[in-house]
Amino acid sequence: MAKLREVTMVPLSPHGEATALERPVLRVVHESDGIDLAAAEVAAGRFLEALGISTASESLRGTPGRMARAYAELFSPRPFDLTTFPNDEGYDELVLARRIPVRTVCEHHLLPVVGTAHVGYLPGARILGLSKLARVVEHFACRPQVQERLTKQVADWLQTHLEPKGVGVVIEAEHSCMTLRGVQATGSDTLTSTLLGLLRSDARSRGEFLALTGVTR
């Protein structure tokens, strides 16, 4: 099973010493037990064969390999640095990144889950590089997931590493295991939310967050 590994890197001066003025950068990498593409390709070929799908034709010959590479890609988030800056101006209103794409697969059927996330926080001592809100979503989405866990993992991780006054995460997603097959609830999507700190306890902040994400109007 893939594990999260976080490496704290202390910037070094030209002489190799840690600089006192700079803050350590948190590099976030995803450590997996190893993806064996060749074994995955053989297994995918057997899987198709068991379903009565021949891979003899030219266009299907490469399909088991493509399946293996496609799933490996879906389970390989890109590493990133959690860059933060001092909140020199004392900005104390909501910072909200809306409509961040979410692409994951449900852990029950391994079928695509596609949607959007709205991720916001009320700053404390530091503000976050804006792109990092989308990178945290990608980080936790690149593994078999359930939407509830994904929502909470993003919120909890930001609360721990950014130490803001509040965090809010809303995810709206279509589960293809529920729309393409099974119950075939075409057009339905699922909404989940996690609110922490002031975004949970303070009615005005909570209301503003939910209104700006479009959950309430």
Ligand SMILES: Nc1nc2c(ncn2[C@@H]2O[C@H](COP(=O)(O)OP(=O)(O)OP(=O)(O)O)[C@@H](O)[C@H]2O)c(=O)[nH]1
């Ligand atoms: N809570 C939760 N359930 C999910 C998520 N993604 C998929 N599921 C559900 O996981 C359940 C698995 O149920 P099972 O009864 O074991 O699977 P199934 O026989 O394929 O069920 P149907 O989809 O109803 O045909 C289904 O109800 C899915 O809708 C998710 O992110 N969160």
Ligand SMILES: [Zn+2]
């Ligand atoms: Zn599913």
